[in-house]
Amino acid sequence: MLPSIFGENLFDDFFRDDFGMFPSFAGRNPLYGKHAKNMMKTDVRETEDSYELDIDLPGFKKEDLTVDLKDGYLTIQAAKSLDRDNQDKNGKYIRQERYSGSMSRSFYVGEIPMEAVKARFEDGILRVSLPKMQKRELPKPTTICIE
Numbered sequence: 001m002l003p004s005i006f007g008e009n010l011f012d013d014f015f016r017d018d019f020g021m022f023p024s025f026a027g028r029n030p031l032y033g034k035h036a037k038n039m040m041k042t043d044v045r046e047t048e049d050s051y052e053l054d055i056d057l058p059g060f061k062k063e064d065l066t067v068d069l070k071d072g073y074l075t076i077q078a079a080k081s082l083d084r085d086n087q088d089k090n091g092k093y094i095r096q097e098r099y100s101g102s103m104s105r106s107f108y109v110g111e112i113p114m115e116a117v118k119a120r121f122e123d124g125i126l127r128v129s130l131p132k133m134q135k136r137e138l139p140k141p142t143t144i145c146i147e
Contacts, residue, residue, distance in 0.1 A: 059080070
């Protein structure tokens with residue numbers, strides 16, 4: 001086992017791309033680790049009268065989330081801080097890290113009344129239900145074609 005002075009993996013720091021020259025090497029987010037790219041995975045399901053969004057937010061609490069509907073955009077924001085303190089037998093700090101961060105994701109949903117949107121959070125999954133709105137018909141043309 002390696003000492004805790006290394007990151008999640010011995011080679012994380014060694015192969016880190018500080019200058020962004022290698023886009024294939026994914027960066028390491030200190031709050032969410034090497035799995036940051038997997039955050040807020042979303043499934044969108046269409047039912048007969050609604051659209052259902054299932055958004056993965058593992059490790060978050062209901063209090064950490066906000067859902068906003070403004071100008072036709074549904075925005076989900078999640079913010080949290082993570083405290084990790086490691087002490088030895090004498091109570092001296094060997095390693096002390098405090099991180100905080102936030103993430104958000106937006107979806108264009110059109111003009112939907114805010115009262116019609118339902119959201120609930122359970123087991124690390126935010127479930128949002130958006131009603132389908134009636135399609136508006138385009139006005140019929142009144143121009144006569146000249147032959």
